[in-house]
Each structure stands twice: as structure tokens, then as C-alpha cells.
Amino acid sequence: MAPVTIARFVQELEKLKQVADAEKLKPQEYDSRLARIIQELREKGIDADRVATTAALADAVKRGIITPPVQAHLQRRLGLT
Secondary structure: OOOOOHHHHHHEEEEEEHHHHOOOOHHHHHHHHHHHHHHHHHHHOOOOOOHHHHHHHHHHHOOOOOOHHHHHHHHHOOOOO
């Protein structure tokens, strides 16, 4: 299995945000989809180093794709903190 690119990771987060913003997801469904994204990253790995991944998450917060609590959660789950 090839590692997940940082661009694809952010793209998946963007898709999740779009669905959530359209109110098509219940909170538990959002959590479930986010958990699947995290699981895929843990299984396949990510093709970026810690600095690039942390910067991509910070940019996602700045662009409104994820919230700071989601950023912190992702950092913990991915072993970035």
C-alpha cells in the first residue's frame, strides 16, 4: 500500500467539511468518518514528515476546513504532539 499524500489527506478533510456544512451528517457520523480517515493514515502512513503534516493541519484550520480542537485531536492521534 502506498502512503497517503498530504494533498489527499487535506482533500478528504475538505470533503468531510462540505458534507458536514450541508448538514448531511449527524455529529456521530462526522466522528465516524474522521476516525476512518485517521485509520487509513495509520494503516498506510502519510508521505510527509511531521513538519509538513503539522503545517498542513495549521493551514486547514486557517482555511476553516477543521477547527482547532479537531486539529489537536488529529495531532494526538497521528503522534505529532
